[in-house]
Amino acid sequence: AQSVTQLGSHVSVSEGALVLLRCNYSSSVPPYLFWYVQYPNQGLQLLLKYTSAATLVKGINGFEAEFKKSETSFHLTKPSAHMSDAAEYFCAVSDPNGSEKLVFGKGMKLTVNP
Amino acid sequence: DTGVSQDPRHKITKRGQNVTFRCDPISEHNRLYWYRQTLGQGPEFLTYFQNEAQLEKSRLLSDRFSAERPKGSFSTLEIQRTEQGDSAMYLCASSGRDRGIETQYFGPGTRLLVL
Numbered sequence: 185a186q187s188v189t190q191l192g193s194h195v196s197v198s199e200g201a202l203v204l205l206r207c208n209y210s211s212s213v214p215p216y217l218f219w220y221v222q223y224p225n226q227g228l229q230l231l232l233k234y235t236s237a238a239t240l241v242k243g244i245n246g247f248e249a250e251f252k253k254s255e256t257s258f259h260l261t262k263p264s265a266h267m268s269d270a271a272e273y274f275c276a277v278s279d280p281n282g283s284e285k286l287v288f289g290k291g292m293k294l295t296v297n298p
Numbered sequence: 299d300t301g302v303s304q305d306p307r308h309k310i311t312k313r314g315q316n317v318t319f320r321c322d323p324i325s326e327h328n329r330l331y332w333y334r335q336t337l338g339q340g341p342e343f344l345t346y347f348q349n350e351a352q353l354e355k356s357r358l359l360s361d362r363f364s365a366e367r368p369k370g371s372f373s374t375l376e377i378q379r380t381e382q383g384d385s386a387m388y389l390c391a392s393s394g395r396d397r398g399i400e401t402q403y404f405g406p407g408t409r410l411l412v413l
Contacts, residue, residue: 188340216399220404227405228391228404235397235398278400283346285343285354286333288342290340
């Protein structure tokens, strides 16, 4: 069965600083991996996804993530944080051979300080 | 197409009452998913439709929960005899093939509070 681990629940960075949100996955088959962002009282918006075409994936709003099979990781980064990046971020894995339902991590709340 | 829509956005009900939520997916999407999200947690899968067929249900979906997608378009999620533990955000997503993989797009959610 697939699972996702996002260690910790809260990250705080200064505006302009590097954003690094960690995600480790467990999957019995080559996974499809996703990062979603959720702003308060809203649904989830897709940031980016790993489709096995390239290990470095670029998404919206300047975010990118790198798939590392040897480390079973898919960490999300952004070189320079903006105040508008403050939100909750979820890593998810889907089983490409089944219903393709998403299994989410617990999420990471990002705070950006001025 | 403006994306996935859900109605209502908020619902407050008393314990024991029935509630029904609606989801309108992106029109060309065949797959539709329901998830539940409680405070401080990631969304958890409830059920999934391929067109009008309900193909998978989570153990989280007790007998009090029922979902339908009668014509393969919109879907409804009904909770009977609500309990305080049902308080959560209920998220709907529809999916379509994007660059070869199914990609889910979420609606804004329905936040349920059971008093």
